[in-house]
Amino acid sequence: MTLKLCLIIFLIITVIFFVRGLRHKESPMFMGNPDAGEQKQARDPFANERALMVDRQIRDRGVKDQKVLKAMKKVPRHEFVPDDLIRHSYSDEPLPIGHAQTISQPYIVAFMTEMLELDGDDIALEIGTGSGYQAAVLATLVKQVYTIEIVDALGLQAKDKLKSLGYDNVEVKIGDGYNGWPEHAPFDAIIVTAAPKDIPAPLIDQLKKGGKMIIPTGGVNSAQTLRLVKKDMDGKVTIDNVLAVRFVPLTRK
Numbered sequence: 001m002t003l004k005l006c007l008i009i010f011l012i013i014t015v016i017f018f019v020r021g022l023r024h025k026e027s028p029m030f031m032g033n034p035d036a037g038e039q040k041q042a043r044d045p046f047a048n049e050r051a052l053m054v055d056r057q058i059r060d061r062g063v064k065d066q067k068v069l070k071a072m073k074k075v076p077r078h079e080f081v082p083d084d085l086i087r088h089s090y091s092d093e094p095l096p097i098g099h100a101q102t103i104s105q106p107y108i109v110a111f112m113t114e115m116l117e118l119d120g121d122d123i124a125l126e127i128g129t130g131s132g133y134q135a136a137v138l139a140t141l142v143k144q145v146y147t148i149e150i151v152d153a154l155g156l157q158a159k160d161k162l163k164s165l166g167y168d169n170v171e172v173k174i175g176d177g178y179n180g181w182p183e184h185a186p187f188d189a190i191i192v193t194a195a196p197k198d199i200p201a202p203l204i205d206q207l208k209k210g211g212k213m214i215i216p217t218g219g220v221n222s223a224q225t226l227r228l229v230k231k232d233m234d235g236k237v238t239i240d241n242v243l244a245v246r247f248v249p250l251t252r253k
Contacts, residue, residue, distance in 0.1 A: 046078050049090040053077075057092045058110045065114045071140040072110050077103075079165060080131040099151045101248055103131045104193060108245070110137075112214045115228055115242065116189040118142050123184070125206070127177035128193035128250065132158030132170075138191070139167045146170075146184050148177035150251055176253045180206040187211060194250040195224050199239070207231045216247040 054073045063069065078089035080103055085095050094102040113134075118124070122142040126135055129149035135158070138145045145167075149155030152174050159172040173181065177192075179202045186208035192215035199215055207213050210233050218224030226243040 044076070046076065046089060050077070053090040053092075053106055057107050061107055061111075063107075063110045063114050065117075067118070067141055068110055068114045068137075071113070071137050072106065074140060075133065075136045076165070077106065077133055080133040080136070080161065097131045097154070099154055101130050101151065101154060103133050104247075109134055111243070112191055112193075112226070113137055113141070115214045116191065116212050118189055122188035124189040124191065125181055125184070125187040125203075126191050126193065127180070127203070129155055129158045129172055130193060132162045132167075132172075134191065134193055135162060135170050135172075136165065136167050139170050142169075142189070144169050144171070146173070146181050146187075148173045148175055148181060150174070150176055150253060178202065178250065178252055182206060189213070190215070190229075192216065192250070193247065195245075195247040196250040199227065199229065204229065204231070204237060207237075209233050209235055214242075216245050220249050 050073055054069055058072055059069060078086050081089050081095050082097060088095060090106070092105065092107065094105045097103050118138070118141045120141070120143060123144045124138050124142045124146070126138060126145060126147035129135055129147040131154070135145050135147045147170060149158060149172065155172055155174040162170045162172065178196065178200050180200070185206035187206055188208050188211045190203055190207055190211070190213035192203070192213070195216040195218055197219055198217055203213060207229065209231055211231055213229040214226065215229065216224050216226050224245050224247060225241050226245045228240045228242050230238050
């Protein structure tokens with residue numbers, strides 16, 4: 001091979017690589033940060049686990065409301081569990097959060113939320129803030145959430161956590177939730193995450209006409225039933241038994 005031919009081949013190869021480099025630089029798929037996807041995954045390392053939780057634990061069990069499914073996929077449950085239980089954040093089970101309280105099983109959170117048929121303009125009341133996880137789910141679906149926690153330490157911790165995560169439409173109160181929050185009543189939706197023996201009359205009174213309340217009732221050592229309370233536009237109240245459940249008791253001060 002002559003020197004002249006070698007130079008021609010070298011020039012051709014150089015031009016090919018130069019043109020390819022220009023195309024890569026100008027192509028939209030190479031614009032921006034090529035590691036953006038990896039960085040996003042690093043910021044939320046539980047995204048895949050959360051997606052599997054929604055698919056296998058919630059959707060496959062019959063929860064169909066797309067807004068609820070989207071909320072469950074969005075809210076980072078691992079932010080609301082104790083550090084030593086983070087690896088179990090998306091397990092199909094309730095988890096202890098201290099003070100004899102628990103963060104509910106993901107399916108139950110989704111199921112109870114779906115039963116309320118929430119709208120973006122709704123005002124919701126939660127009795128039993130606990131870790132703040134249920135309030136965070138509600139906050140992605142409604143206009144405003146008012147939530148009451150009787151255990152001071154849990155209430156303060158949940159308030160700080162919700163604020164740090166940007167849930168600005170949640171107001172936390174430390175106190176006895178049995179009597180509701182009359183200053184902000186009536187409520188479009190009420191969710192109770194601990195079981196009284198019977199449905200508190202003040203909560204029924206604070207339910208808006210056309211509103212719904214989901215609440216477990218029953219004793220500590222007896223059967224508990226999840227019940228759906230509906231108040232029609234005439235103020236008539238109906239109560240349906242929905243599901244056998246097990247919740248911590250609703251405590252009083």
